[in-house]
Amino acid sequence: xxxxxxxxxxxxxxxxxxxxxxxxxxxxxxxxxxxxxxxxxxxxxxxxxxxxxxxxxxxxxxxxxxxxxxxxxxxxxxxxxxxxxxxxxxxxxxxxxxxxxxxxxxxxxxxxxxxxxxxxxxxxxxxxxxxxxxxxxxxxxxxxxxxxxxxxxxxxxxxxxxxxxxxxxxxxxxxxxxxxxxxxxxxxxxxxxxxxxxxxxxxxxxxxxxxxxxxxxxxxxxxxxxxxxxxxxxxxxxxxxxxxxxxxxxxxxxxxxxxxxxxxxxxxxxxxxxxxxxxxxxxxxxxxxxxxxxxxxxxxxxxxxxxxxxxxxxxxxxxxxxxxxxxxxxxxxxxxxxxxxxxxxxxxxxxxxxxxxxxxxxxxxxxxxxxxxxxxxxxxxxxxxxxxxxxxxxxxxxxxxxxxxxxxxxxxxxxxxxxxxxxxxxxxxxxxxxxxxx
Numbered sequence: 001x002x003x004x005x006x007x008x009x010x011x012x013x014x015x016x017x018x019x020x021x022x023x024x025x026x027x028x029x030x031x032x033x034x035x036x037x038x039x040x041x042x043x044x045x046x047x048x049x050x051x052x053x054x055x056x057x058x059x060x061x062x063x064x065x066x067x068x069x070x071x072x073x074x075x076x077x078x079x080x081x082x083x084x085x086x087x088x089x090x091x092x093x094x095x096x097x098x099x100x101x102x103x104x105x106x107x108x109x110x111x112x113x114x115x116x117x118x119x120x121x122x123x124x125x126x127x128x129x130x131x132x133x134x135x136x137x138x139x140x141x142x143x144x145x146x147x148x149x150x151x152x153x154x155x156x157x158x159x160x161x162x163x164x165x166x167x168x169x170x171x172x173x174x175x176x177x178x179x180x181x182x183x184x185x186x187x188x189x190x191x192x193x194x195x196x197x198x199x200x201x202x203x204x205x206x207x208x209x210x211x212x213x214x215x216x217x218x219x220x221x222x223x224x225x226x227x228x229x230x231x232x233x234x235x236x237x238x239x240x241x242x243x244x245x246x247x248x249x250x251x252x253x254x255x256x257x258x259x260x261x262x263x264x265x266x267x268x269x270x271x272x273x274x275x276x277x278x279x280x281x282x283x284x285x286x287x288x289x290x291x292x293x294x295x296x297x298x299x300x301x302x303x304x305x306x307x308x309x310x311x312x313x314x315x316x317x318x319x320x321x322x323x324x325x326x327x328x329x330x331x332x333x334x335x336x337x338x339x340x341x342x343x344x345x346x347x348x349x350x351x352x353x354x355x356x357x358x359x360x361x362x363x364x365x366x367x368x369x370x371x372x373x374x375x376x377x378x379x380x381x382x383x384x385x386x387x388x389x390x391x392x393x394x395x396x397x398x399x400x401x402x403x404x405x406x407x408x409x410x411x412x413x414x415x416x417x418x419x420x421x422x423x424x425x426x427x428x429x430x431x432x433x434x435x436x437x438x
Contacts, residue, residue, distance in 0.1 A: 002358025009356040010349060011063045013369045015041055017111065017376055018066035024110030025068045026055070028103040035071040035090040042066060064349060070103070074410045093407075097398045104391040111377035115324070118370030120317030126363055127307040130168035135301045136218050141172075142256045144214040146205050151196045152216060154256060157188040168304075169218055175323065178203040179330040200339040203331070220299040222255040231294020236283040238295060239276065246273035255297045266291045324374040348428030351435065386417025 019041050026036050035054055040046075042060030049058035060066070072091025087094040092103070136158070143152040160166065161176050162183045177183055183198040206215055224242040227233050246252060247261035248270045262270065266289050274281045285293055308316060334340040347355070356368060383393040390413065398404045405413075 005358050005360055006353040006356055009360065009365055010353040013356070013365065013372060014063060014065075014349075016369060017114070017373050018042075020110050020114050020373075021107040021376065021380075022066045022068045024106035024108070025070070025103055026106075028106035029068070029070050029092070032095055032099045032103065033090060034092050034095060034103065036068060037071055038067070038069040040066050040068075074407065074414055097395050097404070101392065101395045101399070104388050104395065108377045108380050108388055111373045111380070112321075115370045115373035115377065116318050116321045118317075118366055118373065119321040120313050122363065122366055122370065123308055123317040123320070124310055124313035127305060129303050129305045130170060131218050131301055132168060132304045133166055135304075136169050138301070139219040139221070139254065142217040142219045142254075144216065146202070146214050147216045149205075150199060150202065152185070152187065153189065154219065155189070156196075159186040159188055159193065161185060173206065173215060175327040175330065178206070179327060179334065200334065201341075203334070204340045217256075218299070218301060219254050219256060220301045221253055222258070222297040222299055225296040225298035228294040228296075231292070232285045232287070233294035236272075236285050238272075238274065238283065238293075240298075241276070243275040244272050245275050245280070247271075249273075255299070258297075262287060262293065263291045321370065321374050324371050325378050328375055328378055342427075343431055343434075346428050346431060348425070348432040350429070350432035384417050384420060385413035386421055390414075390417050 022039060022041070026039050029036050037054070038056045038058065040058045040060050041063075042058075043062040043065055045061050047059045047061050049056055051057070070092045072087060072093040092100060140155045140157040141147070141152065143154045143156065158166075158172060161171065162180055163186070164176065166172065171177070172185075177185075177198055180198070185196045185198065187194050187196050222243075224233070224238050224240055224244070227238060227240065244252065244258055247258060248265055250261050252258045252261055265287050267287065269284055269286050272283045272285060272293075274283055287293070331340065335342050335346070352368075352372070356365065380388040381392070382389045384390050394405050394410065394413070
């Protein structure tokens with residue numbers, strides 16, 4: 001069932017994004033009097049189609065893209081016979097270069113607009129909740145495997161990122177930290193400030209699905225939250241609001257200490273000292289090899305909630321949208337420079353579907369859709385023949401030089417671009433499948 005929900009989410013998201021992208025091309029072409037022969041969401045074979053006016057609107061069986069076929073344009077259809085005829089007034093090739101440029105930019109512009117609108121709507125609708133710096137500074141962080149590897153220690157209080165202040169816990173593994181040049185944390189440890197350098201390949205480490213959640217976490221005191229029915233916690237009478245102050249006689253203040261101590265008693269019985277109101281109780285739990293007690297810890301840290309006006313949301317949402325593009329530009333630069341292994345950073349449809357997750361959450365769905373819309377705009381602007389950016393590159397050459405590349409040159413460039421894109425698709429699909437079994 002989870003797989004079906006993952007697939008449904010990515011198909012819906014891509015269908016929305018491909019639909020608005022191709023509509024951007026189509027409406028721009030129609031505005032300038034070009035004939036649009038076909039508008040398709042998904043690739044053939046065709047599932048459904050209807051013709052309205054001069055345009056056939058179709059839905060394809062392969063939901064990994066789409067296309068608009070504009071008369072007189074060398075595109076993925078490679079309709080070379082039509083290109084041998086004299087240009088007609090309604091054809092793409094007969095229009096001025098500036099009009100053709102707008103048509104090719106139409107999909108990119110609409111994707112940017114869509115991404116910005118989504119982020120603005122999310123900011124206005126949900127606001128944000130986060131652990132602020134002042135709360136994290138009370139007890140510091142818990143350094144997991146990757147955190148320890150770069151030199152962090154549990155209890156460290158992170159003062160700044162590369163000399164810059166931060167606002168929320170998530171900033172500690174945001175773009176400034178993971179993609180900044182010569183980035184570092186300033187850490188307060190035993191009342192002394194020290195520098196912990198952030199390695200260039202940290203983002204690669206964090207993208208490894210086997211190491212998810214093994215970087216840093218807020219350190220916090222806790223109380224018992226939700227109890228799992230039938231668990232050891234339920235059997236021995238733990239209650240929401242209880243505070244566990246010792247495990248096997250060893251005092252624990254923080255949840256990471258509780259986790260560490262109880263793992264020392266796997267497949268054993270151990271006494272928990274529990275503070276309930278003003279009364280201290282002793283409850284004995286039987287732990288198996290997983291050492292699971294069976295309750296959800298409630299952090300005793302203040303979660304900050306903020307709501308934003310429409311005006312504030314416009315500014316913040318727009319910034320978030322374009323930050324997504326900037327992060328991808330920096331990430332691509334790291335891949336090209338060799339700092340990041342593309343096998344761990346490039347995701348195909350399967351990898352993206354796994355990010356959507358096996359449960360349907362509309363906030364997460366629209367957040368990822370907005371992010372994908374901005375990434376789609378950026379990727380399409382790359383100067384690769386067969387992408388919009390390739391067409392834009394040749395049109396800019398034509399506008400600047402006053403000379404149009406020959407149809408033969410454009411035909412060969414399209415073929416090269418398609419080979420590059422097919423090779424990239426094979427790589428990302430193969431990489432997704434490989435990562436399923438890692």
